[in-house]
Amino acid sequence: MCRARAVFSRLGELAGCMADGNILIVENDPEFRELMRFNLAQGGFEVVAVADCLSARARIARSVPDLLLLDAAPRDMTGLQFVEALRRDPEVRGLRIVLMGRMNGEERTVAALEAGADDYLVKPVPPRELEARVRAQLRRPPAESGRDRIGLGALSLDTAAMILYVGERPVRLGPQELKLLEFLMRNPGPVFSRSQLISFVWGPGSAVGERTVDVHVRRLRQALGQFDLGWMIETVYRVGYRMTDTPSSRPGRPEIKPPV
Amino acid sequence: MCRARAVFSRLGELAGCMADGNILIVENDPEFRELMRFNLAQGGFEVVAVADCLSARARIARSVPDLLLLDAAPRDMTGLQFVEALRRDPEVRGLRIVLMGRMNGEERTVAALEAGADDYLVKPVPPRELEARVRAQLRRPPAESGRDRIGLGALSLDTAAMILYVGERPVRLGPQELKLLEFLMRNPGPVFSRSQLISFVWGPGSAVGERTVDVHVRRLRQALGQFDLGWMIETVYRVGYRMTDTPSSRPGRPEIKPPV
DNA sequence: GGCCGCAATAACAACTTCGTAACAACTTAG
DNA sequence: CTAAGTTGTTACGAAGTTGTTATTGCGGCC
Numbered sequence: 001m002c003r004a005r006a007v008f009s010r011l012g013e014l015a016g017c018m019a020d021g022n023i024l025i026v027e028n029d030p031e032f033r034e035l036m037r038f039n040l041a042q043g044g045f046e047v048v049a050v051a052d053c054l055s056a057r058a059r060i061a062r063s064v065p066d067l068l069l070l071d072a073a074p075r076d077m078t079g080l081q082f083v084e085a086l087r088r089d090p091e092v093r094g095l096r097i098v099l100m101g102r103m104n105g106e107e108r109t110v111a112a113l114e115a116g117a118d119d120y121l122v123k124p125v126p127p128r129e130l131e132a133r134v135r136a137q138l139r140r141p142p143a144e145s146g147r148d149r150i151g152l153g154a155l156s157l158d159t160a161a162m163i164l165y166v167g168e169r170p171v172r173l174g175p176q177e178l179k180l181l182e183f184l185m186r187n188p189g190p191v192f193s194r195s196q197l198i199s200f201v202w203g204p205g206s207a208v209g210e211r212t213v214d215v216h217v218r219r220l221r222q223a224l225g226q227f228d229l230g231w232m233i234e235t236v237y238r239v240g241y242r243m244t245d246t247p248s249s250r251p252g253r254p255e256i257k258p259p260v
Numbered sequence: 261m262c263r264a265r266a267v268f269s270r271l272g273e274l275a276g277c278m279a280d281g282n283i284l285i286v287e288n289d290p291e292f293r294e295l296m297r298f299n300l301a302q303g304g305f306e307v308v309a310v311a312d313c314l315s316a317r318a319r320i321a322r323s324v325p326d327l328l329l330l331d332a333a334p335r336d337m338t339g340l341q342f343v344e345a346l347r348r349d350p351e352v353r354g355l356r357i358v359l360m361g362r363m364n365g366e367e368r369t370v371a372a373l374e375a376g377a378d379d380y381l382v383k384p385v386p387p388r389e390l391e392a393r394v395r396a397q398l399r400r401p402p403a404e405s406g407r408d409r410i411g412l413g414a415l416s417l418d419t420a421a422m423i424l425y426v427g428e429r430p431v432r433l434g435p436q437e438l439k440l441l442e443f444l445m446r447n448p449g450p451v452f453s454r455s456q457l458i459s460f461v462w463g464p465g466s467a468v469g470e471r472t473v474d475v476h477v478r479r480l481r482q483a484l485g486q487f488d489l490g491w492m493i494e495t496v497y498r499v500g501y502r503m504t505d506t507p508s509s510r511p512g513r514p515e516i517k518p519p520v
Numbered sequence: 521g522g523c524c525g526c527a528a529t530a531a532c533a534a535c536t537t538c539g540t541a542a543c544a545a546c547t548t549a550g
Numbered sequence: 551c552t553a554a555g556t557t558g559t560t561a562c563g564a565a566g567t568t569g570t571t572a573t574t575g576c577g578g579c580c
Contacts, residue, residue, distance in 0.1 A: 106386040113392040118400070119379070126366040132373040140378070140400050174556050190420035195323075200401060204281035204326045205306055211538090212558055218539065236422050237566065238435045238537065248423060248430035434567055472569055474527065497577065498526070 019046035021066035021138045026056045026079075027100075028071055032123075036069065039127040040134065053082045064092050067137055072101030072112065072120075080115045087116035090160055094142040098133065100125060152185045153245035154229060166227045173223060176201075180216050184233065184243035193240040217241055281326040281398045285309040286316045286339075287360075288331055292383075296329065299387040300394065313342045324352050327397055332361030332372065332380075340375045347376035356397045360385060412445045413505035414489060426487045433483060436461075440476050444493065444503035453500040477501055 023045050027033040030051070037049040048065070050056050056068070068086075072079040079099055086092055099117040101108050112120040118137055121130070148160045156165040162178055164171045173181065180201045184192075192200070194210040202208055221230040234242050283305050287293035290311070297309040308325070310316050316328070328346075332339040339359055346352055359377040361368050372380040378397055381390070409425075410417045416425040422438055424431045433441065440461045444452075452460070454470040462468055481490040494502050 106389045109389050110392040113389075113396045116399075118396055129366045129369050129373075132370045136373045136378055139376075176557065189418070191422050199326065204398065208557095209559065211560080214538065215540090215558075221539095234432075235538070236435075239422060242421055244421075244430075246430060248432050250432045436568065468569065469571090471527090471571080475529090475569075478528065478530095495527070 020044045020135070022046045022063075023048070023067050023069055023134065024056060024059060024065040025049040025069045026051070026053060026071055026082075027069075028052070028073075032071075035127075036130065040069075040131065043131045043134075045134070053079075056082075060086075060092055060095075064095060066142070067096040067098065067134060069098050069134070070100065070117075072099050072103075072108070080111060083112075083115045083117050091148065096137045096140075096142055098137060150182070150185050152188055152243065153232060154227070155185065155224075155232070157182055157185055164223075166224070166229065169227075171223055171226075173220075177216055177219055177223075180213075181220055184241070188243040188245060191236045191239050191242040197240065213241070280304040280306075280395075282306045282323075283308070283327050283329055283394065284316060284319060284325040285329045286311070286313060286331055286342075287329075288312070288333070292331075295387075296390065300329075300391065303391045303394075305394070313339075316342075320346075320352055320355075324355060327356040327358065327394060329358050329394070330360065330377075332359050332363075332368070340371060343372070343375045343377050356400075358393065358397060410442065410445045412448055412503070413492060414487070415445065415484075415492070417442055417445055424483075426484070426489065429487075431483060431486075433480075437476055437479055437483075440473075441480055444501070448503040448505060451496045451500050451502040457500065473501070 020043070023040055025033060025036055025040075025047060027036065027049065028051055033049045033051065037047045041047045048059065050059060053070075056070075059065075060068075070079050070082065079101075083097055083099065086095060086097065097117045098119045098121065099112045100121045100123050101112070102123050104122045109120045119133055121133065125133075148158060150157045150159065154167055157163075157178075158165065159182060162173075162175065164173055164178070164181065180197065183197070183201050194213040197213050198206055198208055198210070217233055217235075221233055224230050224232060231247050232244060234244055234248065236242055280303070283300055285293060285296055285300075285307060287296065287309065288311055293309045293311065297307045301307045308319065310319060313330075316330075319325075320328075330339050330342065339361075343357055343359065346355060346357065357377045358379045358381065359372045360381045360383050361372070362383050364382045369380045379393055381393065385393075408419060410419065414427055417423075417438075418425065419442060422433075422435070424433055424438070424441065440457065443457070443461050454473040457473050458466055458468055458470070477493055477495075481493055484490050484492060491507050492504060494504055496502055
């Protein structure tokens with residue numbers, strides 16, 4: 001499914017039903033607003049433009065865009081406050097936010113980034129640079145607490161309530177195990193080394209031993225094993241672990257043949 | 261332990277056992293390099309600084325940092341080429357890269373971002389802004405591990421997941437066998453001698469016997485033979501092995517089937 | 521057809537890596 | 551303040567992988 005999307009996005013917008021990404025623009029000035037909307041739409045994005053943060057909030061509540069392009073000084077609320085409010089809301093915490101301001105200077109930039117914005121641009125932004133920066137943001141996964149519920153196979157993880165459901169049955173897990181499971185469920189497929197998992201789950205630069213991952217994986221498998229789902233976390237010898245929703249056969253070479 | 265952690269992080273880096281993240285700086289100018297290294301280390305990061313891309317490449321091969329801070333015009337290679345090279349390598353494709361250049365202007369920025377950089381800054385960068393931008397990058401998960409699949413005939417190798425798909429069936433293989441198969445699938449057609457295969461797959465200067473290749477080829481054929489695909493690795497008498505996606509026209513070729 | 525040499529196969533041993541259990545330290549709840 | 555729960559570490563046994571070697575089978579050449 002993700003692959004199909006990638007193919008489509010490479011082809012550019014196709015019949016308007018598939019775009020490189022959904023962008024919500026918040027810009028007070030009607031002229032700028034229309035200019036940016038047009039340029040980005042031309043670049044293959046699906047763009048919606050509104051004039052103020054309240055309209056943006058309403059629209060986000062209805063459907064979360066892939067990226068929010070926000071004027072730093074819109075009419076009704078200062079952009080920074082809006083960013084902070086969005087970052088507090090677990091529902092949209094993962095949203096990519098690019099702030100734009102008329103003021104240059106270190107102070108503004110630092111304030112914007114520390115408020116939680118992913119990038120800060122000084123207006124006027126050249127159209128091509130704007131598009132390039134938007135694409136750079138969209139290359140990265142939003143992740144990190146996007147939706148409240150992530151599903152994989154029979155598993156359904158409610159990140160807000162910190163509860164894992166297997167079918168309809170709730171399963172209680174420790175916070176750390178939940179974080180590990182959340183990461184794995186958000187990134188099913190690829191293999192992650194122990195150091196990668198430590199970096200992503202425990203935080204970069206964390207000083208925990210690599211065997212700790214083994215133990216937590218065991219605890220997860222133990223919890224999942226109650227429902228015969230322990231196979232969903234696979235061990236890749238000498239590399240690490242991976243999450244999967246389809247069991248893989250292991251036609252290895254442990255065959256026993258009687259001697260001649 | 262956790263109390264120790266809190267103390268360490270409050271004190272900043274101490275004995276390098278706990279940091280906000282690992283940063284690798286590539287900067288030609290020794291003065292700038294030391295300045296940035298000091299400022300970021302002061303900010304709680306674990307920083308390593310080198311002068312050129314080759315040193316950086318060697319260090320990344322040893323351990324992948326959380327973020328790469330790259331001078332756009334280092335001595336031995338242009339920064340853009342280095343970024344493109346890193347983005348092509350599936351091993352480090354997810355690495356966060358921030359480019360820095362002395363030149364301002366839309367062209368440079370667009371080129372940097374399109375090459376695959378996550379951000380482009382114009383030097384001199386105020387220390388606080390640099391730290392804020394680095395933190396903004398590190399807030400996002402790197403992920404997006406290169407999920408490229410190499411296809412050949414009915415075979416499809418997911419290098420990120422380290423899984424071979426035969427049709428839709430996932431098949432698990434050992435790391436070494438996977439490396440051999442990956443090399444063969446990437447270079448279908450030509451014949452490779454055993455010493456060549458050892459050099460490419462095991463690494464140059466590896467001291468493994470030539471018969472070892474035979475054994476691994478057998479193990480691959482055995483795994484493929486489950487699906488009657490053992491013929492895809494052909495033996496060329498007195499020369500070596502070659503991969504093919506079309507059955508050989510040579511008569512009298514026996515099918516390899518695994519026991520049981 | 522017979523000989524020489526190479527490749528295929530099987531079995532093996534050594535090594536590394538992983539799973540498991542017990543334990544200690546810390547945090548949180550009551 | 552006590553007790554329960556969670557988390558990270560360590561040690562040991564189990565499992566898997568990998569390279570080598572010995573034996574068998576096949577191919578090519580005279």
